[in-house]
Amino acid sequence: MAQMTMIQAINSALDIMLDIDPSVVILGEDVGYFGGVFRCTEGLQKKYGDHRVIDAPIAEGGIIGTAIGLGVNGLRPVAEIQFADYIYPGFDQVVSELARLRYRSDGTFYSPVTIRTPCGGGIRGGQTHSQSPEAIFTHISGLITVMPSNPFDAKGLLVSAIESNDPVIFFEPKRIYNGPFDGDPNNPSVPWSSHPLGEVPEAYYNVPLGKAALVETGHELTIISYGTIVHVAQAAAKLAGVSADIIDVRTLMPLDIDTIRQSVSKTGRCLVAHEATRFCGYGAELVATVQEECFWSLEAPIERVTGWDTPYPHAFEWQYFPGQKRLLAGIRKVMEAK
Amino acid sequence: MSQKSRLHIPHAAARPGETPDFSYLALSPAGAVARPPVDSRMSDIEFLSNDLVRVLDENHAAQGPWNPGLDSSTLLEALRLMVLVRQYDDRMQRMQRQGKITFYVQSLGEEAVSIGGGLALRDSDMLFPAYRNQGLYILRNTGLVEMMSHCLSNTNDFCRGRQMPVFYQNAKNRVFTISGNLATQYPQAVGWAMAAAIKGEDAIAASWVGDGSTAEADFHYALTFAAVYQAPVILNVVNNQWAISTFQGVAGGERRSFAARGLGLGIPGVRVDGNDLLAVYAVTQWAAERARSGGGPTLIELVTYRGGAHSTSDDPTRYRPKDEWAAFPLGDPLHRLKGHLVQAGSWSDEQHLAMEEQMKQYVLDCWKKATTFGTMTEGPFLRVHEMFEDVFEHMPQHLQRQQAQLLELEGI
Numbered sequence: 001m002a003q004m005t006m007i008q009a010i011n012s013a014l015d016i017m018l019d020i021d022p023s024v025v026i027l028g029e030d031v032g033y034f035g036g037v038f039r040c041t042e043g044l045q046k047k048y049g050d051h052r053v054i055d056a057p058i059a060e061g062g063i064i065g066t067a068i069g070l071g072v073n074g075l076r077p078v079a080e081i082q083f084a085d086y087i088y089p090g091f092d093q094v095v096s097e098l099a100r101l102r103y104r105s106d107g108t109f110y111s112p113v114t115i116r117t118p119c120g121g122g123i124r125g126g127q128t129h130s131q132s133p134e135a136i137f138t139h140i141s142g143l144i145t146v147m148p149s150n151p152f153d154a155k156g157l158l159v160s161a162i163e164s165n166d167p168v169i170f171f172e173p174k175r176i177y178n179g180p181f182d183g184d185p186n187n188p189s190v191p192w193s194s195h196p197l198g199e200v201p202e203a204y205y206n207v208p209l210g211k212a213a214l215v216e217t218g219h220e221l222t223i224i225s226y227g228t229i230v231h232v233a234q235a236a237a238k239l240a241g242v243s244a245d246i247i248d249v250r251t252l253m254p255l256d257i258d259t260i261r262q263s264v265s266k267t268g269r270c271l272v273a274h275e276a277t278r279f280c281g282y283g284a285e286l287v288a289t290v291q292e293e294c295f296w297s298l299e300a301p302i303e304r305v306t307g308w309d310t311p312y313p314h315a316f317e318w319q320y321f322p323g324q325k326r327l328l329a330g331i332r333k334v335m336e337a338k
Numbered sequence: 339m340s341q342k343s344r345l346h347i348p349h350a351a352a353r354p355g356e357t358p359d360f361s362y363l364a365l366s367p368a369g370a371v372a373r374p375p376v377d378s379r380m381s382d383i384e385f386l387s388n389d390l391v392r393v394l395d396e397n398h399a400a401q402g403p404w405n406p407g408l409d410s411s412t413l414l415e416a417l418r419l420m421v422l423v424r425q426y427d428d429r430m431q432r433m434q435r436q437g438k439i440t441f442y443v444q445s446l447g448e449e450a451v452s453i454g455g456g457l458a459l460r461d462s463d464m465l466f467p468a469y470r471n472q473g474l475y476i477l478r479n480t481g482l483v484e485m486m487s488h489c490l491s492n493t494n495d496f497c498r499g500r501q502m503p504v505f506y507q508n509a510k511n512r513v514f515t516i517s518g519n520l521a522t523q524y525p526q527a528v529g530w531a532m533a534a535a536i537k538g539e540d541a542i543a544a545s546w547v548g549d550g551s552t553a554e555a556d557f558h559y560a561l562t563f564a565a566v567y568q569a570p571v572i573l574n575v576v577n578n579q580w581a582i583s584t585f586q587g588v589a590g591g592e593r594r595s596f597a598a599r600g601l602g603l604g605i606p607g608v609r610v611d612g613n614d615l616l617a618v619y620a621v622t623q624w625a626a627e628r629a630r631s632g633g634g635p636t637l638i639e640l641v642t643y644r645g646g647a648h649s650t651s652d653d654p655t656r657y658r659p660k661d662e663w664a665a666f667p668l669g670d671p672l673h674r675l676k677g678h679l680v681q682a683g684s685w686s687d688e689q690h691l692a693m694e695e696q697m698k699q700y701v702l703d704c705w706k707k708a709t710t711f712g713t714m715t716e717g718p719f720l721r722v723h724e725m726f727e728d729v730f731e732h733m734p735q736h737l738q739r740q741q742a743q744l745l746e747l748e749g750i
């Protein structure tokens with residue numbers, strides 16, 4: 001076991017996969033000599049060579065399009081898109097090609113591409129370095145969508161993503177790259193070494209895709225979330241003094257419905273939270289799922305806490321971000337409803 | 339010749355600890371490149387995309403047919419603006435280091451790109467800059483207090499805290515708002531220019547992208563539309579040799595110049611010494627004349643060097659030699675223009691020092707003034723409910739509700 005940040009855990013997953021599978025290649029902007037602007041690929045080009053860890057031209061459509069071709073011809077590409085906010089030039093290659101290759105060719109062609117990309121706010125990045133576009137991708141049939149909330153899961157899920165023959169969009173919440181974040185920017189920052197899930201095996205392991213994690217167990221309320229907000233929810237539940245099941249979805253598509261059903265059937269109350277915008281956000285899918293699966297167990301309307309339906313403003317980052325105050329208000333509302 | 343196919347992976351000429359090496363840069367002597375008429379046939383002017391248009395020689399004297407013959411008062415104004423840009427950058431960089439602003443991007447070493455190009459255009463021409471073109475905003479009288487206020491996201495910020503620092507705008511003086519997404523402004527500039535032509539106006543558009551950004555599809559869309567409709571637009575590629583950690587070869591600059599990117603579409607390309615204000619001015623003027631006389635688009639590659647870090651989030655000592663800028667064969671644009679004015683007898687070292695001091699003081703005064711509109715820690719602050727405005731022209735009900743919810747939570 002070692003103490004790892006999320007960045008180190010991701011680096012470790014990539015290192016292991018490059019090592020054990022000669023078909024794995026990495027490509028992206030600044031990923032080679034430099035090791036990535038967030039340093040997730042540090043040292044890998046030096047170790048595995050410039051044909052396996054490739055500095056790409058600044059063209060997200062080109063990166064994803066060529067990754068598809070590399071994959072069709074037997075390689076296992078891991079593409080890095082420097083910020084999720086910059087994935088859109090590659091959108092057509094994802095939606096019309098990557099996601100549907102298997103379906104349109106009756107299973108003849110597929111490309112096992114993993115697209116890693118940092119997402120989310122809380123780093124003063126303004127509207128072009130803060131977005132959480134996961135719901136745009138979960139809406140597309142044929143894509144696996146993942147967002148880990150800690151180093152242990154990040155490594156294990158990334159290994160599974162690379163091993164998956166289906167394409168995976170792997171979102172990395174950059175606010176928690178270096179430590180968990182409880183949603184209050186005035187609190188001193190906490191390193192991953194103080195968190196149990198910052199303990200990461202150095203060797204190979206995986207965390208299966210499609211399985212949620214129950215990060216807290218309780219009996220009064222179920223909070224369903226993923227990414228940075230998992231930590232905010234834990235802090236808010238504690239503040240509220242409520243005994244809550246907190247589910248970290250981890251894999252957004254396909255969704256682990258069983259874990260959700262079991263929990264909400266037990267607690268009878270549910271709050272759904274994410275950082276992304278609200279309207280047609282992933283929370284809407286979660287709410288619909290809970291309603292379909294657990295309607296007769298519900299004792300209160302399902303509550304939803306999200307980012308506002310505006311672009312991410314630079315000046316009002318902390319009023320935009322659904323922090324403890326907003327989660328607390330949501331928890332109270334769902335607990336008080338009769 | 340090997341019998342197997344193989345990949346060529348571009349590698350920078352020098353990395354940290356190695357000796358800077360610019361032998362890959364093709365240079366022409368000052369004054370050596372011909373200045374063809376603006377209505378020349380494509381096939382007669384292809385050389386402009388390979389050669390390097392230069393006016394200022396090693397002794398800072400102006401040479402050859404591209405000398406725009408600017409009078410000394412215009413040149414002194416250009417020099418003053420370049421000094422102002424550098425002083426502005428210097429202060430803002432330090433303010434970021436002190437935590438007063440969240441982010442900053444310098445244009446150190448590239449000042450002639452914006453000042454030379456901007457001066458050669460008319461006030462009615464529309465500019466679509468990239469994030470390293472602060473010189474264009476300063477040249478178009480944006481006001482340092484306003485630019486600083488924006489970087490502070492304070493109550494005087496022209497985009498009311500919506501964007502992170504350096505994403506300026508100046509609608510009144512025809513400079514577009516900057517996007518964080520690379521090259522998106524390029525086809526938009528072409529569209530603007532097409533509209534000017536459709537409306538029968540003689541204004542033209544100009545846009546700027548970095549060498550790295552030319553890889554984006556938007557760059558190629560812009561070239562295609564500009565070529566097909568012969569739009570009155572000037573498309574500039576600022577080749578400062580680096581795109582964060584990747585050198586210009588990763589964007590495809592190893593075998594042909596960026597200026598040559600448009601040749602296949604029939605767009606003339608001009609490769610120019612981007613650190614030579616006179617050459618930048620002359621080439622921009624040439625392209626503007628072509629555009630205004632129905633000659634269509636021109637692609638200009640400005641060969642320069644990114645003297646500073648990519649941004650305040652970057653540490654270039656990790657990927658390039660520390661002394662690379664000092665070894666760059668095209669020098670420092672500011673020193674070169676100053677040298678030119680000194681050798682022409684219209685400027686002196688003493689005058690220059692005094693002017694630098696004056697600009698520095700002016701920038702400091704502007705900073706003090708800007709902070710009276712609020713800083714990140716001290717009011718006055720923007721009002722939080724303003725974050726919901728301008729998503730749409732009229733605020734829909736769901737946003738009104740969210741706004742009310744936030745105000746209630748904040749106890750306002």
Ligand SMILES: Cc1ncc(C[n+]2csc(CCOP(=O)(O)OP(=O)(O)O)c2C)c(N)n1
Pocket residue numbers: 029058082086089470518519520547548549550551552576578580581582644648
């Ligand atoms: C679509 C998109 N992809 C990636 C980025 C991240 N990024 C910002 S600047 C930059 C390098 C740009 O280099 P270049 O075009 O040469 O301009 P320079 O910084 O040298 O002025 C990158 C990759 C972005 N802003 N937008």
Ligand SMILES: [Mg+2]
Pocket residue numbers: 548549550576577578579580581582644
């Ligand atoms: Mg560049």
